[in-house]
Amino acid sequence: MSGLRDRTAIAGVGYTPFSKDSGVSTLTLAARAILAALDDAGLTVDDVDALATHRVGDSTPPWVVAPALGVPEVRWYLDQFGGGSVSHSVVAQAAMAVAAGVAETVVCYRAINARSEFRMGGTGRGPAPLFDVQYQAPYGYFAPPQQFAMSARAHMNAYGTTHEQLGAIAVGQRANAVKNARALKRDPITMDDYLASRWIAEPLRLLDCCLETDGACAVVVTSRERARDLRQPPVLVSGAAWGGGDSFFSGAGSVPSGTDLTVTEAARIAPRLYAMAGVGPGDIDVAELYDCFTYSVVVQLEDYGFCAKGEGGPYAASGALALDGELPVNTHGGFLSEGYVHGINHIAEAVAQLRGTAGDRQVPGAEVALSTAQPGYVLAGTSALILRSDR
Amino acid sequence: MMIPPEPDRDSAPWWEAVRRHELTVQRCGGCGALRFPARAVCNRCRSLEYEWTPVAGTGRVYSWIVNHQVFLRPMKELVPFPVLLVRLDEGEDLLMYGGLAGGDAAGLRDGLPVEAVFEDAPDGAGATIVNWRPRAAAP
Numbered sequence: 141m142s143g144l145r146d147r148t149a150i151a152g153v154g155y156t157p158f159s160k161d162s163g164v165s166t167l168t169l170a171a172r173a174i175l176a177a178l179d180d181a182g183l184t185v186d187d188v189d190a191l192a193t194h195r196v197g198d199s200t201p202p203w204v205v206a207p208a209l210g211v212p213e214v215r216w217y218l219d220q221f222g223g224g225s226v227s228h229s230v231v232a233q234a235a236m237a238v239a240a241g242v243a244e245t246v247v248c249y250r251a252i253n254a255r256s257e258f259r260m261g262g263t264g265r266g267p268a269p270l271f272d273v274q275y276q277a278p279y280g281y282f283a284p285p286q287q288f289a290m291s292a293r294a295h296m297n298a299y300g301t302t303h304e305q306l307g308a309i310a311v312g313q314r315a316n317a318v319k320n321a322r323a324l325k326r327d328p329i330t331m332d333d334y335l336a337s338r339w340i341a342e343p344l345r346l347l348d349c350c351l352e353t354d355g356a357c358a359v360v361v362t363s364r365e366r367a368r369d370l371r372q373p374p375v376l377v378s379g380a381a382w383g384g385g386d387s388f389f390s391g392a393g394s395v396p397s398g399t400d401l402t403v404t405e406a407a408r409i410a411p412r413l414y415a416m417a418g419v420g421p422g423d424i425d426v427a428e429l430y431d432c433f434t435y436s437v438v439v440q441l442e443d444y445g446f447c448a449k450g451e452g453g454p455y456a457a458s459g460a461l462a463l464d465g466e467l468p469v470n471t472h473g474g475f476l477s478e479g480y481v482h483g484i485n486h487i488a489e490a491v492a493q494l495r496g497t498a499g500d501r502q503v504p505g506a507e508v509a510l511s512t513a514q515p516g517y518v519l520a521g522t523s524a525l526i527l528r529s530d531r
Numbered sequence: 532m533m534i535p536p537e538p539d540r541d542s543a544p545w546w547e548a549v550r551r552h553e554l555t556v557q558r559c560g561g562c563g564a565l566r567f568p569a570r571a572v573c574n575r576c577r578s579l580e581y582e583w584t585p586v587a588g589t590g591r592v593y594s595w596i597v598n599h600q601v602f603l604r605p606m607k608e609l610v611p612f613p614v615l616l617v618r619l620d621e622g623e624d625l626l627m628y629g630g631l632a633g634g635d636a637a638g639l640r641d642g643l644p645v646e647a648v649f650e651d652a653p654d655g656a657g658a659t660i661v662n663w664r665p666r667a668a669a670p
Contacts, residue, residue: 272568273537274536274537274538274539274542275568275627275628276614276628277534277536277537278534278535278536278658278660279614279628279629279630279660279662280534280598280602280603280606280609280612280614280630281596281598281614281628282534282602283600283602285600286596286598286614289596290594290595290596290614290616291594293594293595293596294593294594294616297594297641298641338599339597339599339600339611340599340600341596341597341598341599341600342596342597342598342599342611343596399618399623399624399626401593401594401616
């Protein structure tokens with residue numbers, strides 16, 4: 141089942157600065173990130189024949205971005221509905237379009253003013269239009285920190301996961317962000333700082349939560365052969381998987397996450413993700429795990445097979461996730477400290493690590509990286525990529 | 532109540548029953564499986580036939596949060612408040628949310644027995660929600 145293995149590559153990466161108030165439109169953010177990604181690859185807008193993004197009514201679609209940039213001919217586009225859980229499926233589907241010969245050069249982007257315009261579950265936007273919401277919103281339950289707090293509590297109940305184990309993730313990722321000039325939060329924090337931070341939704345504190353961010357990020361996907369002729373060393377899309385099941389509290393007994401909040405859809409897609417890439421958890425040199433909250437790292441360490449179910453907390457607190465640890469995780473500081481562009485900045489960081497251009501935070505000799513999406517709450521689906529250097 | 536219930540065409544009978552202070556779930560007409568929330572088809576046998584059937588209104592706490600953040604202005608007077616996720620006694624995969632009716636959030640624990648309490652909105656909006664009250668454990 142090698143599927144898409146090593147047939148396509150990420151050839152360029154671009155960012156806007158991250159901030160709390162960009163002062164510009166999401167169209168402007170998208171354009172800036174895309175132009176930066178094309179420049180990184182040694183390409184121009186004239187080389188682009190496809191665009192792909194995802195959004196939840198909070199950003200500018202490809203069919204607006206393409207004419208704004210003057211893309212000569214759009215042969216394929218993707219305007220995926222969804223939030224962080226589909227973030228990696230955008231690049232995966234771009235790889236599929238290139239592998240199928242439908243498009244040659246796809247720019248994938250996500251552009252959001254997630255602090256100044258559309259705050260998740262808060263000011264500026266109502267609850268997502270999901271059928272589950274009617275059973276939750278009357279109790280004041282609709283915001284992502286609440287949803288992940290509910291799962292974190294269940295994990296604590298089942299496995300004894302502790303606040304200090306969650307805190308180790310927040311503290312450790314901040315240490316990585318200190319080495320990342322792009323990061324919004326670069327002041328080191330201690331466990332005392334973590335434990336003193338205010339409750340958002342018990343058992344999660346402020347420092348368990350990612351940063352609401354204005355910004356954009358883009359990556360260029362093309363064929364492996366074409367990428368080899370471009371400016372940067374190609375980073376191959378070696379494995380890709382996405383999908384999901386039912387909503388998680390709705391009596392869906394056939395779905396692993398159906399009635400057990402401590403298992404996510406990542407557990408379902410991980411086997412086929414690894415199979416496509418022909419690697420296993422022990423081959424992963426760097427893991428960029430979706431950290432909308434500290435807890436989502438804990439559960440993904442388990443569901444992607446880095447430790448046994450229930451051991452995610454102790455594993456995270458063991459030091460294994462540090463830059464010099466057994467499994468460096470969220471090397472840029474993650475969404476907790478770098479900024480939150482809804483998933484794609486994990487992919488961009490994985491590319492930097494595999495190119496060997498991550499500077500002070502470079503993991504020596506990193507050749508295989510896992511980058512993951514929100515593991516399957518809300519839309520009960522997820523997506524992930526395994527990337528590897530082309531050497 | 533921060534946000535009034537917004538029933539859809541499948542769930543309207545459930546909300547109407549809650550309005551009458553009755554707790555119900557769907558029973559599949561094909562395989563007899565109970566399900567919640569409301570959906571038109573059984574995901575086990577794919578039957579489109581179902582009926583609404585009463586449940587006892589008892590269950591056990593599976594997980595909970597205590598919300599502190601004011602995500603919407605009407606929350607300001609209510610924080611901190613708990614939200615419970617309860618497994619109904621009729622089935623492991625029958626889960627319902629709700630607030631805590633009586634008792635202290637500090638007393639919440641995994642498996643705590645609870646029973647449904649219906650709360651009518653005081654504003655005459657015609658809305659009723661389901662909260663959960665700790666009860667003595669079944670023998």
